Amino acid sequence: MGQKEKLVLVGVVKRKKDLEMARKEHWYRIPLKHAPKRKAKYLALYQTRAFAKEGKAINYYASIKGSSLHKRKELLPDEENHPRSEDYYYKFNLGSLRATPYRIENRYGRRIGFAFTTFKELLGSKEISELFNIVPIEEIIRQALKNCQIRAIGGYSIMENKRLRYRLDFAIFCQKGKINIECDDLRWHSQPKQRQKDKKRDRWLKKRGWTIFRFSTEEIKNNTAKCIKILK
Secondary structure, eight states: OOGGGSEEEEEEEOOHHHHHIIIIIOEEEEEGGGOOSSOOSEEEEEEOGGGGGGOSEEEEEEEEEEEEEEEHHHHOGGGTTSTTTTSEEEEEEEOOOEEEEEEEEOTTOOOOOSEEEEHHHHHHOSBHHHHTTOOOHHHHHHHHHHHTTOOOEEEEEEEETTEEEEEEEEEEEETTEEEEEEEEOHHHHTSHHHHHHHHHHHHHHHHTTEEEEEEEHHHHHHOHHHHHHHHO
């Protein structure tokens, strides 16, 4: 296997403390129950929104030198009262953190978990979908709207009291009023907790004059023309 085809494990970092441990102590942990079945040569770190401007993206990666199994309380003795302190985790020993050539952004709000890609994709990608060779459903809708000469603003921000309240997949301002298009990956949006969030969000927007259209992955991929026709 050539260097560019070597496997890269994408891991998630939710706390600044964990990023600093990867940077200074050169290790990263994964719960045993979520441990990957395949062996990777590199680890790429996806930083969540907790990292503010640096968040919702992959900015760093490191080589994996080896792994060992430990209880969480052994890895993090200062957190011995954590509810998962007795759970087992794989500790991955890492080389020095290196910056990716490009900031790999999660522009479409994909849910990120442990997943694999290749070193070639890691070095060349600028968006999470590119990293996994996925044509995002948002891009399918974007192109369809463009082909029909419907002017839409992608990633439109709704502000309240100078703070971001919601970010819309697409916003259209026309004679019919304000239209919001949402592209829903059902693996995420079908979950009960997320469904409640979506309903609360939609109620809030409707009270402020928005008309909302939600299209699933299957609808967008299998019948894009019908989705666009509904908007007209």
